[in-house]
Amino acid sequence: MPSVESPTASLYAQDDLRRDLLHRNALSMASPDSDRWPDLPENVEDYHDVYPLDIFGHSSKILTYSTSTYRATHSKTGEKCCLKRIHGFRQTITKYAPLIEAWKKINHPNIVQLKDIFITKAFNDSSLIFIYNYHPDSESLQTRHFNSHETLNGYNDPFSSDPNAPRPYSHTKNAILRHQHSNGLLSENTLWNYTIQLSGALRVIHGSGLALRSLCLNRVLVTGNVNSRARLRINCVAIMDILLNDMASPNIIAFQQEDMSDFGKLLLALACRSLIAVHQDNLLTSIDLMARSYSSDIRHLIRYLLGSQRRHITDLMPMIGARFYTQLDAVQNHSDNLETELSKEMENGRLLRLLVKLGSINERPEFNLDPAWSETGDRYMLKLFRDYLFHQVTEEGRPWLDMSHIVQTLNKLDSGSSDTICLYSRDEKTILVVSYQELKQCLEQSFSEVASAAATDDLVKAE
């Protein structure tokens, strides 16, 4: 029989997009090895399945507080979340209620969404817990572009204290292959990509009368390995506001100006690939050094951010200019690719349900003695169809395995095509000529018989 390759080849999501997403799914389903962490609580308030994301055991610190990061599952919604724990927090947080509400309202594609904040005794101390959206297979800008081994489960601690630790070769290699010029520098396009995403986030934060406080490389998550798809998300919002405990008479304007300077330093550090470059004494020299590899446009933008005048995020827009279009094109193209892959993959769900129906009928034992459910008539046809689908042999009697045959056959069954096929009995003495339309009817009829036998009080969910 001929082998048709294209229908199968196009049926599955191609390339590394597919690999990335499967990897993310695998990471978010990885189960805790409870022996290794005997002290983990079973539940933290409404969350269960608590799994540490910083298992290398760094005692991360924010100000004077130890922190830990966990993945957890919300008991009601089943949603996976990232749980950030501040150890030994002995204050109340009632006075922060309006601030917390303001942060929770901020829903932006470049900000890790804050879901909840509460205090718990689940860890046998008084811990302050921040619940965020979980983005598996993310790392910080610090980890991606500087050296660090502090990734676990594709997730790194945004407050890691050891930015210069060695990084596995594979990471370094990927970074070089995908994000950097051969000289180790980020491409100018990558810098603009980051600039646009972070400025979009800051615009919304500042527009809501909030400030980020200490924006830095460790607090920006990046997801996606290919540059054009790298998505940045500002992480750990609201933590500093509460830990600094200085919001009683907040000077939000001054805090926002600090954000602008921090933003400038972050971009400069990335451009120079050096943390020393952004020490106060080196700033001007570093911007000058950038001229070797980057346009005056991006230097102008960084110089503006580091300036001493009153700065505003909207002033960046004319500096970004037509690069907005480039960014939009890239995101729209990515979106188109996702849509194409999704529409292919959705067909799999349809075929899966079809095979499940067939599996629920074929060789079903409990009706063996019921003459109405003997494997004659509808069921017999479906049994022969199953053989046609899965058990065909070549002329030489060898098994014939062809995924595209299975996919095409199931598609025709699902659409009830008027095409006919020949079904052979196993002794090859009987040949039935039957259309997919008839087979579809057999399947619907037989399945609804099983279903109605099942459904006296149980919910039938295979439909």
Next chain:
Amino acid sequence: MPSVESPTASLYAQDDLRRDLLHRNALSMASPDSDRWPDLPENVEDYHDVYPLDIFGHSSKILTYSTSTYRATHSKTGEKCCLKRIHGFRQTITKYAPLIEAWKKINHPNIVQLKDIFITKAFNDSSLIFIYNYHPDSESLQTRHFNSHETLNGYNDPFSSDPNAPRPYSHTKNAILRHQHSNGLLSENTLWNYTIQLSGALRVIHGSGLALRSLCLNRVLVTGNVNSRARLRINCVAIMDILLNDMASPNIIAFQQEDMSDFGKLLLALACRSLIAVHQDNLLTSIDLMARSYSSDIRHLIRYLLGSQRRHITDLMPMIGARFYTQLDAVQNHSDNLETELSKEMENGRLLRLLVKLGSINERPEFNLDPAWSETGDRYMLKLFRDYLFHQVTEEGRPWLDMSHIVQTLNKLDSGSSDTICLYSRDEKTILVVSYQELKQCLEQSFSEVASAAATDDLVKAE
């Protein structure tokens, strides 16, 4: 047995995104009813499966030429294309080679990609054929926002001659529900969304030294029913260049200026929901009338486009301003939704392949007499596993159908979980306690036996 709903509920793409994509797939697979169009050629050069997209039989015209639109499949790539035919075209197109190359190079998310241009005798005349990407379930801005019944197969003829024909109620209703204020006007956000997308396309076209020539509501395709997801694509590029036959000494600057005016008129017609509004005498009055419903920003932009000064697409950027951020947020959010749905759906592909493997092994007849392939050992376990998967019964002996049981069980099989299950022989005299890990090994082993029996020279493609 308990019913667990959530794993299945989250397994399939939700909401109308899913419906839209399935509808698009169905449209692009709809087969030609060859009896209705006996005159259709079997092949048009490298394309087969030619299917008319304008079956209402309007004699569409461009200038003096009759035109028709078809969907066709490229014989080598299997790709579906949109084929635009200009009837009775009696010139050669060799002189347009550089122009055609320039258009083919333009790859932009807001432009329907031109793939090829050729002349064919397949329709028993000399027809000029333009091959474009096919975007199923699209309609023109004319059809969406004004009245027209000329949609077929979700695709309308961009050169329809009867823009005021009545439109089915369902269309009108959708439009009102999803795109318009209750007063029938488009929301200002929709106008900006359209402005940004079309300006992005024009920017690239003008930047390549080309002009669109006669941009109008009929030549912009819109895909996606929800406003925030409405994607515009400029259609039918390059046709006017060739049919007007005036590119010998092209005044490209003048043509580009016409594009700008056409762009302004298109936006004004949408804002006023009236084609009369853009008659030359009414332009200024129409812009004034817009003030009732729209901001001065959008009126300013339209006034600029309709001005008599030399206009440039980049001058629109400051007028768009921070709306670039809004647009980016919307596209990124849509992209995130797609990614979430895709990662759910990809799991279906994995489970489908697993069921296909199982189906290729269970009850396989041709080895029945081969003692090494008797249904003992590995195969027997897989047979009992199949019963465990599909044929369980409740305590009262009724079939137990639960999709989430099947999904969870297959997931554990795929991951080779160390969890164990009890498999009962059909006479219930034997109970096997077996881990998913062992079952996975049985499956791999048995499948590789079938595969190696199959693979003497055939390609094994079920892997």
